[in-house]
Amino acid sequence: MNATDVSLAGKVGLVTGAASGLGKEIALTFARAGASVAIADLNGDGAEAVASQIRAAGGKAIGVTMDVTDEDAVNSATDRVAGEFGSIDILVSNAGIQIVNPIVEFSYTDWRKMQAIHVDGAFLTTRAALRHMYRGDRGGVVIYMGSVHSHLASPLKSAYVTAKHALLGLSRTLAKEGAAHNVRSHVVCPGFVRTPLVEKQIPEQAKELGISEADVVKNVMLGGTVDGVFTTVDDIAQTTLFLAAFPTAALTGQSFVVSHGWFMQ
Ligand code: NAD
Helix, strand or coil, X not given: CCHHHCCCCCCEEEEECCCCHHHHHHHHHHHHCCCEEEEEECCHHHHHHHHHHHHHCCCEEEEEECCCCCHHHHHHHHXXXXXXXXXXXXXXXXXXXXXXXCHHHCCHHHHHHHHHHHHHHHHHHHHHHHHHHCHHHCCEEEEEECCHHHCCCCCCEHHHHHHHHHHHHXXXXXXXXXXXXXXXXXXXXXXXXXXXXXXXXXXXXXXXXXXCHHHHHHHHHCCXXXXXXXXXXXXXXXXXXXXXXXXXXXXXXXXXXXXXXXXCC
């Protein structure tokens, strides 16, 4: 599938964590499909750089500095995007980090930071976007960036696995509440994708598990796949585009695992 096959013309997308990795590719893909895109990130300069790249290619985009854990910042940045582009039709709640440690050594500060970014951030951005999507029941789509770890567990990742499982609950609840307002919701669940978030984990996991970096990639990251191949940012962007453009609630409240067969549901 290619971005030009699916149109988001006239739609407004807000993508969090879009200065890098998956969020950036989703923002670029939405823009190529004709959407106006807000690139929201803690890294405001990075967000603006992605927005300028889209504008230089003839698209419509703005960069927005947003810490998804800051209630006031989320509300004001979301309202600013809706003011600039007219409303919000698609929210991709994607911002995230990874902290790996055995449970027994996990600091409470790190635990809370993980829940704050992944779970509180998903809630706050959803609530802020719904205030626009519910107006006149114009509707929209909320897509959460889950993970294969929304469905299964791995050692050292207690906070991440807990947070990614929680997104299934939020998304399914939204699918039920949002239906009356024409809002749909989904969780996209990638396997390992070589973004900065994953590059950082390779040496960390090698150290924690006492194995080589090559073995982390081959056995820990790709060992469960059917073909030993990484999922790509484009695989995830195309899946997200399809779900954003799908026109009815025939698809809502679902989880889409994109992982080379690592997890099958
Ligand atoms: P990345 O590190 O490349 O990008 C994450 C972005 O989120 C960065 O630009 C960062 O500045 C931003 N961010 C971090 N904290 C933020 C905050 N408080 N407010 C706003 N922005 C913030 O990582 P990525 O791999 O693209 O990950 C994106 C999402 O995909 C995450 O939710 C991650 O858990 C999920 N995911 C990634 C993989 C993978 O293999 N890369 C697999 C499954 C799920």
